[in-house]
Amino acid sequence: MTVDYVPLSDLTVSRSHIENCAFSNWYSLFKQYTPKSKILKPVPQSFIEYLEQDGIKLPKDETVRSFYTSGIAANEDNEYSDWEDDEAENSSGVRGVQLDHVDPLRDFPDLHNELKSIINDIGPVTPKLNWSAPKDATWILPNNTMKCIEVNEIYLLLNASNYIMHDLQHAFDECGQQEQGGRPQYELILREWFNINPAMEFRVFVKDQRIIGVTQRDINYYDYLDALSETFKDLIDEFVDEVVTPKFPDSSFVLDVYIPRPFQKVYLIDINPFARKTDTLLFSWNELLTVGGSLSNIQDYELRLVKENNTARFASKEHSENHVPKDIVDASLDPNAIRDLAQKWKELLSQQQAEDSSSGSEEEA
Ligand SMILES: Nc1ncnc2c1ncn2[C@@H]1O[C@H](COP(=O)(O)OP(=O)(O)OP(=O)(O)O)[C@@H](O)[C@H]1O
Ligand SMILES: [Mg+2]
Numbered sequence: 105m106t107v108d109y110v111p112l113s114d115l116t117v118s119r120s121h122i123e124n125c126a127f128s129n130w131y132s133l134f135k136q137y138t139p140k141s142k143i144l145k146p147v148p149q150s151f152i153e154y155l156e157q158d159g160i161k162l163p164k165d166e167t168v169r170s171f172y173t174s175g176i177a178a179n180e181d182n183e184y185s186d187w188e189d190d191e192a193e194n195s196s197g198v199r200g201v202q203l204d205h206v207d208p209l210r211d212f213p214d215l216h217n218e219l220k221s222i223i224n225d226i227g228p229v230t231p232k233l234n235w236s237a238p239k240d241a242t243w244i245l246p247n248n249t250m251k252c253i254e255v256n257e258i259y260l261l262l263n264a265s266n267y268i269m270h271d272l273q274h275a276f277d278e279c280g281q282q283e284q285g286g287r288p289q290y291e292l293i294l295r296e297w298f299n300i301n302p303a304m305e306f307r308v309f310v311k312d313q314r315i316i317g318v319t320q321r322d323i324n325y326y327d328y329l330d331a332l333s334e335t336f337k338d339l340i341d342e343f344v345d346e347v348v349t350p351k352f353p354d355s356s357f358v359l360d361v362y363i364p365r366p367f368q369k370v371y372l373i374d375i376n377p378f379a380r381k382t383d384t385l386l387f388s389w390n391e392l393l394t395v396g397g398s399l400s401n402i403q404d405y406e407l408r409l410v411k412e413n414n415t416a417r418f419a420s421k422e423h424s425e426n427h428v429p430k431d432i433v434d435a436s437l438d439p440n441a442i443r444d445l446a447q448k449w450k451e452l453l454s455q456q457q458a459e460d461s462s463s464g465s466e467e468e469a
Contacts, residue, residue, distance in 0.1 A: 115389060117379040119276055119283035121354050125377045126234040127293045133351045137343075137372040139298060142222050142229075145291035150211035152290055156272060160263040162256050163208040163216065171246075172256045208259070219255045219294070228297035231258045234288060235275065235376070238265030251297050258294075270381075278379050300362060303329060306407070307385055308340055308359040309392055311378065313349045315341065316396035318407040319386040321360060325410045333407050335367050340407075343370040358382045386410065 123129060128143045154160075162173050208216040223229060230237065230250040241264035242248050245257055252258045262268050276284045302322035309317045318340060320329065329336075340361065347370075348359065356378035362371040376382040380389055386408040395405075 115380055117278050117377055119279045122276060122377050124353050125375050128291050130375050134372050140296040142294045143291055146289050147292050148212040148215060150206050151215055154206040155262050157206060161205045165209060170254055170256050219258060222294055226296050228253045229294040230297050231262060232293045233268055233271040234291050236267040236271045238262055238268050240267055241265035278381055304363050306361050308361060310344060311356045311396040313355045315344055315405045317387055317392050317405050320409050323410055325412055329409050336363055337407050339363055339370050
């Protein structure tokens with residue numbers, strides 16, 4: 105029997121490509137296609153420290169009526185004199201617990217006030233840093249979305265998100281050794297909130313200025329998408345060829361677009377690095393790179409949709425990639441690591457079996 109093994113394709117990424125995908129570096133090029141956004145750049149170092157600190161202390165801003173910090177009316181159930189003592193000690197710093205915390209009002213009041221005034225001006229917003237939005241942290245808000253109607257919600261979302269931590273600490277991990285050093289200049293983006301129909305969001309893979317595949321972004325089954333496939337492809341082709349490739353500095357990239365009814369305009373939501381850290385959704389990187397290398401000039405790319413009968417394949421918890429053990433991710437990129445992992449796995453299994461049989465015999469005894 106012969107088996108065709110396809111080697112994992114090499115996919116290197118330069119620091120400049122990652123930088124080009126930062127929101128502020130492409131927004132001005134495609135402003136008329138991108139939902140209205142405010143860019144705050146650079147942000148103070150203390151703001152980054154605020155996001156990186158463990159836990160979060162919301163500011164006690166007297167000028168904001170906040171759902172999160174407005175006082176709880178004292179009653180006989182919650183009025184304990186011990187609490188007041190604790191607070192008195194903390195604020196005077198006797199225990200020193202609160203002193204280490206960054207406080208927006210004390211440490212970055214200008215940014216704090218600017219965030220408040222932007223929300224006052226444009227209404228609800230959704231935040232992101234240079235590359236990532238806190239999609240994995242919606243559980244922390246009562247509405248379970250990234251919609252922020254007050255400044256404290258921005259702080260809560262950003263602080264609770266692993267994707268935001270990735271931007272802060274691992275943005276250049278996939279770049280070559282010499283390019284990894286030095287942190288980027290951080291930016292905070294506030295996008296004006298609007299209701300998006302996730303069925304109409306697509307991720308477009310462009311390699312050497314050619315589309316090599318498009319996937320639905322929200323991996324649920326929508327019965328009406330298949331019939332609209334050609335409409336979406338025509339709009340995406342035109343958008344990539346006439347709007348994006350002439351202006352974007354790299355020839356390979358991954359676009360997120362939104363195409364709402366009546367299907368006349370393509371909105372640009374994000375530009376992501378053509379790199380393994382960008383989620384390929386219904387494709388795999390290997391498949392894309394193999395297909396991308398072999399598509400002839402006349403061959404068409406695939407717009408891949410979730411089919412009615414394969415919904416279960418993708419029915420995993422959203423953002424569960426944050427929960428895959430790192431060993432397994434590393435191993436998937438390196439055949440030697442796969443061997444080591446398999447060996448370790450075998451050892452653990454036999455250890456477990458040995459423990460099971462000895463505890464079984466103890467129980468029987
Ligand atoms: N202005 C907006 N109003 C409401 N929702 C929005 C807005 N902009 C983006 N979204 C939603 O937020 C989602 C995530 O946004 P975005 O693609 O910028 O995040 P990301 O962190 O870059 O994601 P990924 O890690 O997949 O690249 C989008 O798929 C879209 O559904
Ligand atoms: Mg993105």
